Amino acid sequence: MAAFQIELKHLERNPVEKDFRPSAEALKALFDDISDDFRLTNFDGFQAKVRAQMSDSTVHINGEAKAQFEYKCGRCLDAQRFDIDTEIDFVLMSEAVWSSSYAGHEEIELSEADLDVNFYTGDSVDIGELIREAILLQLPAFPRCPSDISDKCDARYNERIGTEALEVLEQNSLDLRMSAFRQLEIAEDGKLRKKGNGKKSD
Ligand SMILES: [Zn+2]
Structure with missing residues (x-):
């Protein structure tokens, strides 16, 4: 998902601010698999505004993401809208640095999932998946009408x-x-x- 790419060479001296406004195609691809339950709408309103900084080889990204979804209430089947405005905060470590630090340490067999750490390889980071995860975490497990219209x-x-x-x-x-x-x-x-x-x- 090149739509959310940050070149690391830009981070070497100073933090970089990015205002990602991906194309409708890129957004559809990113959220396609949940579109039966939550359909991303208003592609122009999607926004991921982040600040990226690097210390040693570790990249720290924080900011906010905004997205609008449409869903059907699981109870009355009415169409509803769900607006997300969430904070983004994650850290990416260089996989090369990580593995060279721990190479040969057979007792350390921790996977990415065990550590809840994200890795990058190469000279850029792609934060599309991480932004997607941050947004999906905000979606309700059981889509229902907002409580103020429960009657x-x-x-x-x-x-x-x-x-x-x-x-x-x-x-x-x-x-x-x-x-x-x-x-x-x-x-x-x-x-x-x-x-x-x-x-x-x-
Ligand atoms: Zn309902």
Whole structure:
């Protein structure tokens, strides 16, 4: 995701401020996998404003990210908007420096996940994934209407459940009518009659 790239040579002397405004294509690619639940909207309003600084080989990035999402309330199915305005704060370590410091130390077998540290390789850092993670952490696990309209949400939910219940009832009554037909059989004289009402030969 080159849309969030910072060249390290720019950081060598002074901190660098970046105002990332990625293209709609880059943003769609970044958030595509969650678009069934939360759809990024207002691409022009997306913003990641960061300050990057380097001490020795470690890069420290802080700032803020803004994004707008649309989602469907899991209860009443109404469309809602969710605005994110979150702080960004993370550290990236040089993978080369890290591995040369700890090369040969077999007892240290810590992975990136164990340490919650991010690494960079080469002469630039790409913070697209880290910004994405910071934003995803802000999204609600169970998308619902905002609490200030919970009455409306409840009403809509009951209305929807009522309609669904009615549909189920209609479906069942249809089955009941069909079951009345299933109790009929064609008699020897070609007329319909109820099963079991005919003369039995035994
Ligand atoms: Zn709702």
